[in-house]
Amino acid sequence: MRNKRLRRFVVLTALMLGMTLTLIGCMQTRIVDRIKILTVLGVDQKNGLYQTIGLYMDHMENDRIKSIHGEGDTVELMLSQMNMQSPHTIQTGKLRMLVFSRRMAEQGLDSFLHTFCRSPITSTSMILAVSEEPPQEMFQSLKGKNREGLPYHLIEQNVTSDNAPLNNLHIFLFNCYGTGRDAFAPYLKRNKYGKIEFTGLGIFQYDRLKLVLDAKETLLLKMMKGRGKGRILPVQINAGSEEHVAALSLLKEEPSMHFALDHGEALKMTIDLHLIGMLKEIPRMNMRSEITYKYTVSELEQQINDNAIKLLNKLRDNGVDPLGLGDFVRGHQRSWDEEDFYKREYPRMRFEVHTHLTLKESGIGY
Numbered sequence: 001m002r003n004k005r006l007r008r009f010v011v012l013t014a015l016m017l018g019m020t021l022t023l024i025g026c027m028q029t030r031i032v033d034r035i036k037i038l039t040v041l042g043v044d045q046k047n048g049l050y051q052t053i054g055l056y057m058d059h060m061e062n063d064r065i066k067s068i069h070g071e072g073d074t075v076e077l078m079l080s081q082m083n084m085q086s087p088h089t090i091q092t093g094k095l096r097m098l099v100f101s102r103r104m105a106e107q108g109l110d111s112f113l114h115t116f117c118r119s120p121i122t123s124t125s126m127i128l129a130v131s132e133e134p135p136q137e138m139f140q141s142l143k144g145k146n147r148e149g150l151p152y153h154l155i156e157q158n159v160t161s162d163n164a165p166l167n168n169l170h171i172f173l174f175n176c177y178g179t180g181r182d183a184f185a186p187y188l189k190r191n192k193y194g195k196i197e198f199t200g201l202g203i204f205q206y207d208r209l210k211l212v213l214d215a216k217e218t219l220l221l222k223m224m225k226g227r228g229k230g231r232i233l234p235v236q237i238n239a240g241s242e243e244h245v246a247a248l249s250l251l252k253e254e255p256s257m258h259f260a261l262d263h264g265e266a267l268k269m270t271i272d273l274h275l276i277g278m279l280k281e282i283p284r285m286n287m288r289s290e291i292t293y294k295y296t297v298s299e300l301e302q303q304i305n306d307n308a309i310k311l312l313n314k315l316r317d318n319g320v321d322p323l324g325l326g327d328f329v330r331g332h333q334r335s336w337d338e339e340d341f342y343k344r345e346y347p348r349m350r351f352e353v354h355t356h357l358t359l360k361e362s363g364i365g366y
Contacts, residue, residue, distance in 0.1 A: 036088050036090050036091065040152060041054050041099070042055075042139055066143065075116050092122070093122075097150075124170035155198060181322070199214065200215050203315070203318070203322050220308055223304075237296065247280040250275055251276045251360065252276040258270055271353045275356065277357060316351075326341050
């Protein structure tokens with residue numbers, strides 16, 4: 001009995017060892033110092049050619065940012081030319097960010113994405129963004145900086161602090177090719193000090209950039225999407241005869257939508273925003289007074305209503321739908337048709353926004 005168990009143990013051990021050796025033999029060994037692992041890829045299109053810049057960390061020079069350039073008629077030719085300039089193999093399997101110039105985004109990204117996403121090593125979790133100027137120019141200032149200078153850290157930090165909505169290649173493709181919705185992407189530009197900063201959102205119509213929202217409009221869009229908390233919204237406060245700018249810190253957001261036919265003709269979309277927030281850096285005013293409190297809350301609710309309706313009208317007039325209102329209506333209409341909705345119903349849609357704000361406490365300044 002004991003010999004049978006021993007033989008069984010030896011056979012199983014031999015099988016496991018054989019499988020391990022087989023798997024090891026199938027592995028492709030690549031030494032990090034002998035390859036260039038691109039983490040950011042910036043792409044522009046000019047005169048029918050893709051022009052690109054790839055950022056990578058040079059491990060032989062204290063992990064400093066280095067760049068490599070390439071161009072070509074196709075994605076493969078572009079990457080091939082980058083390989084021809086390098087003594088080490090270029091690897092794109094660890095890309096964390098893909099940046100398109102505004103010029104290329106306005107021309108359309110379908111052809112590039114169709115080819116690029118077919119590669120089995122392409123990660124759909126990478127960030128997709130749009131830059132005001134060609135990435136080759138924008139990224140020049142990053143050469144020689146340390147890892148923290150890579151632009152995907154900027155986007156990740158703003159997503160974490162709720163200044164930017166979560167967006168990656170997977171979400172972008174879902175919104176771009178999905179029904180009843182449009183895609184969006186973080187928008188980058190250089191400020192007057194030459195630093196790259198997140199300034200808002202680029203809104204797409206199918207695969208083409210159609211509209212750019214500023215930072216305040218981006219916060220309003222995120223608020224109506226109802227994702228996240230902790231964002232800061234600039235507001236106007238009347239204190240006596242003077243107007244002051246204050247900061248409304250949102251602690252909780254619960255939006256809800258419903259629609260109805262307006263006099264039997266156009267659709268009217270109503271959005272209820274239930275917000276809990278804290279007012280910071282307010283002027284000298286007694287927020288403990290019930291009259292002052294109610295007046296301030298009413299004033300803030302009206303500001304949010306007006307700004308939200310203005311944004312919704314702007315999105316409608318530009319024919320884009322990043323909120324997914326078409327998808328919302330589709331879920332309530334059995335005979336809904338996407339082409340008919342965006343051609344006939346969406347351009348005539350009316351909006352109402354009702355904000356219900358609760359101020360938990362007020363911040364420094366009163």
